[in-house]
Amino acid sequence: MRKIPFFFILISCFAISQNKQLLYGFSEIPQSLLLNPGGKVTNDWYFGIPLLSHIHVNGGTSGTTVYDLFANDGINFNTKLKNAVYSMKPSDFLTFNEQIEVFSGGFKIGNAFEKNQYVSFGLYQEMDVIAYFPKDYAILAYEGNQSNINRVFDAGDFKASAEVISVFHVGYNKKVNDDFTFGVRGKIYSSIMNISSTKNNGYFVTVNGTNNFYDHIFNLDLEVQTSGIASLTADNTDSKTVVKDLKKRLFLGGDLGLGFDIGFTYQLNKQWMVDGSLQDIGFISHSKDVENYSVKGNYVFEGVNPIFPESGAGQTAENYWNDIKDNFNDLFIADTTYNKYTTWRPIKLNASINYAFGEKRSKVCDCLFDKSGYQNAVGLQLFAINRPLQPQLALTAYYYRRLFKGLQAKATYTIDSYTFHNIGFGISANLGPINFYLMADNFLEYQNIYNAQSVSLQLGFNYIFTKHED
Template identity: 70%
Template structure:
């Protein structure tokens, strides 16, 4: 049982998702790039996203050991692999999931008749975000047991988990102030569908030599789990129809509400050099409805029960022994259940890039350049940072962009992040008439062995775009 438990702990902590969208960031031909920088350049007069298909995003990454490390047929005993995986990871390794689905979106330019230098965008998307850190001390305890770790405190602070499902309604404003400066801001209304938060746990568990029994187990605990939107879903009286109705209502601004904003800027340094930056999801959600919180705080000592079973028919049986342990734990650990309101802060994300364009485009029928210069290539560096419960999540990307012709653009990236130092990605945006389709994927070098891949991501979408008349 211990080995099986440890397998699931390690396997879950091997897979993690990132919210970095380095392929989409700065890809101005795709309207959804404004979600990553509301102050980015706009390349269309107006657009609308195909409902439920305009932006589908998910990615997976690996920190620590991979599935291949555990199951590869290399002659190494599985128990040895499991121990190597546990001892090779630490409490900063994590398992996280992020997924986004755009429900609807649109945008249009406006302003004076001779120059529409302002742009309004809007939409609604659903997002799932989940993160749990690897409980290193508890994993070691599960493998080694407490008999060989007398007087060693095992940290409860390793237990850290946060999960939420939300919908986000947003409206963004973008303005080209002059030829060198573009500014943008986006307001957001968050509607929490469900939330679990337990990230500030403290305390430890220690086994010492006992007086009335072989060992005394000392618990110094300060643990808390806060939840909203779950109690009503798990109610015995709720049925599938009422659950679906309730979830739909929450998705359309009927859940626990919050506010936030994004801000971004693009600065043209000279004809070929530019820089941009954005700050995303500066906001909070106030949880006031359907709340159920659990808290354990205090010092507890458990002396155990007599582990020597008398002969059958003359006393305590094995079943009695385990039942007594269960009853003792229920008596010792008093769980305080409350409905107190609480607030969660959104994980803030920061992007910045330095860009260089080159390769002037020429007329097809003469050896001359256009009056307003147009460039086919762009290269640069992008930095990404995101707040997380234990430490920030960082990434650095070098990229190359190429406009093959007006209806087809590609972008390739090389990213160093928490999961890998050799992540190569490729994105393509194509337009046929007004219809735009884009697809992007990461980590091509490791797709030949997906079980040993450090990270794999996918983004795709369909939009209908009316482009500006540009050279």
């Protein structure tokens, strides 16, 4: 048996992280408060251009790339496929994440003497997918079981989940004094659809049989939980009904959940600063349109007898394979249940230390040229996200520069699960009250995008009123 479903290979060739190291700490961009509700605020009020204020997608791979499989380099494709199957690990993963902000805004509040508090709010849509490479499944599909007698294959290698949600949020930020700022953001999650299969266990093994050549032994504990999908895929569902239902779920009409973010910024001294945040501490309770499928128990499959003859009357090849299919269908009966379940949000950690330098001074009087603060900053940022198998980590070194009033830039160098040489660059520009930002990751890989370990893009437009420089 020398064929493997391309799905298992392709899902290992594209992986996307939720790390936004370019946006984190970029206080001139209002959306940075989504990463740290306790970050610095540099505007009196703003509103995001609907559907354009924050668009984020990024991708990459923790294992084999598309180029590794399909490059025109004279190496036989079967050899590349074999190398991919055996080089990847069960911990290699696909993740996909995108965010589109539907609307957002924020404004300062306080007394007549000082407005040291800030309220922000908005609604965004998010898709998040993660699937680990099912290595034992891939080896079994590639080699078959005849050459693997008595080898135990791990059925728990298959772990995957996917969800589409909308998030309505309200944040509160307070500048306690010149040194300390904290913030919190409350969230209401609305699940548009969800698929979860992350707690699978069991094994499969082929042994020499007694009534036939081989006995195929299965010990399985497999389950797939779904919500919001059955009604959309029903035979009697039309496209208008689907669109109407999706719109309803987008605006808090789906399965609901609660969560919050917390964060802070602390100025150690005039030039050193630390900050940190925890995002998405929360859950979603799935009770609407739920369908769960499970296969649990011990099974023994002895094959089909007799083997079909080459000619003459008797069992044909079609009869033979139909018998196998019928036997498998009878053996593996999936139980369907409609019990509600709960999914926990993937908690994210951000933390950084920052050193600012380079004040503008007049050559005439050796005094400050303006009060915009330091023009440069360097620092280190740690990112972590909780995942079903193990946390994913990233460490970023960055350089920030105020090029001139209304234009800032940030460059990053990131080490993460995908690569040790991810270089990113982002800018934020103000044209009057209109703010525009554009950020991209992994520039070194753009010369051959198919061989990229990771790529990322963020952009947005905001209307910002009375922006103050620190």
